[in-house]
Amino acid sequence: xxxxxxxxxxxxxxxxxxxxxxxxxxxxxxxxxxxxxxxxxxxxxxxxxxxxxxxxxxxxxxxxxxxxxxxxxxxxxxxxxxxxxxxxxxxxxxxxxxxxxxxxxxxxxxxxxxxxx
Amino acid sequence: xxxxxxxxxxxxxxxxxxxxxxxxxxxxxxxxxxxxxxxxxxxxxxxxxxxxxxxxxxxxxxxxxxxxxxxxxxxxxxxxxxxxxxxxxxxxxxxxxxxxxxxxxxxxxxxxxxxxxxxxxxxxxxxxxxxxxxxxxxxxxxxxxxxxxxxxxxxxxxxxxxxxxxxx
Numbered sequence: 001x002x003x004x005x006x007x008x009x010x011x012x013x014x015x016x017x018x019x020x021x022x023x024x025x026x027x028x029x030x031x032x033x034x035x036x037x038x039x040x041x042x043x044x045x046x047x048x049x050x051x052x053x054x055x056x057x058x059x060x061x062x063x064x065x066x067x068x069x070x071x072x073x074x075x076x077x078x079x080x081x082x083x084x085x086x087x088x089x090x091x092x093x094x095x096x097x098x099x100x101x102x103x104x105x106x107x108x109x110x111x112x113x114x115x116x117x
Numbered sequence: 118x119x120x121x122x123x124x125x126x127x128x129x130x131x132x133x134x135x136x137x138x139x140x141x142x143x144x145x146x147x148x149x150x151x152x153x154x155x156x157x158x159x160x161x162x163x164x165x166x167x168x169x170x171x172x173x174x175x176x177x178x179x180x181x182x183x184x185x186x187x188x189x190x191x192x193x194x195x196x197x198x199x200x201x202x203x204x205x206x207x208x209x210x211x212x213x214x215x216x217x218x219x220x221x222x223x224x225x226x227x228x229x230x231x232x233x234x235x236x237x238x239x240x241x242x243x244x245x246x247x248x249x250x251x252x253x254x255x256x257x258x259x260x261x262x263x264x265x266x267x268x269x270x271x272x273x274x275x276x277x278x279x280x281x282x283x284x285x
Contacts, residue, residue: 115267
């Protein structure tokens with residue numbers, strides 16, 4: 001089974017939007033107040049949730065066609081994006097430990113993907 | 118364990134760009150709160166993985182319904198002629214429980230993000246791949262192979278490294 005470029009593109013768009021969703025959740029969680037009016041007006045949180053919903057639609061469209069063992073590992077590219085946003089937008093330090101851990105996770109998800117076929 | 122963690126701390130400061138200050142919320146969080154945030158994400162991945170398996174079970178049941186078929190539903194004196202798939206989704210217990218678990222997981226994730234760094238917590242979501250791989254074997258009797266075992270081990274190693282850097 002071959003994986004169409006359109007599926008690869010859709011899954012990558014999904015993981016990119018998902019990483020922006022995570023940024024929204026983090027920004028919304030910063031000043032989180034657990035009262036109904038505060039939650040209703042926490043637009044950063046809403047944007048984060050909307051990002052996740054949008055991302056899952058792209059995932060479903062992408063996973064419709066193509067080889068799961070190819071598409072599955074691509075989802076984890078979103079972790080790389082998120083680490084970049086965390087550094088650029090929230091000033092979180094990019095340590096050797098974090099980069100090394102991320103590399104291990106990418107390798108691990110790739111191996112799991114190979115195990116599917 | 119905490120002694121070795123503290124020794125590696127200066128590295129983080131060196132890697133930070135000159136003049137930058139750590140985010141306020143992370144600086145105010147205690148190590149106790151950070152550890153709690155890590156475990157909440159782990160719990161989130163467990164909930165999300167069980168939800169995914171339930172979702173798949175529910176979807177398998179839905180596949181048996183012919184596309185475009187309609188059913189008649191009577192609620193009191195009102196009669197409806199609606200899509201059979203819609204009725205099947207609304208009465209699909211695994212799917213509803215799965216969605217509820219997803220919702221609970223999302224709340225936990227937001228609470229966790231209050232006290233932890235995004236760059237540490239987000240990649241921990243990869244643990245859900247591990248749980249799904251294990252559940253696929255247990256529930257759907259998918260095959261176990263060397264790639265799967267190796268993948269699980271390497272992901273867990275990566276998450277352990279993140280957990281170490283995130284709990285200080």
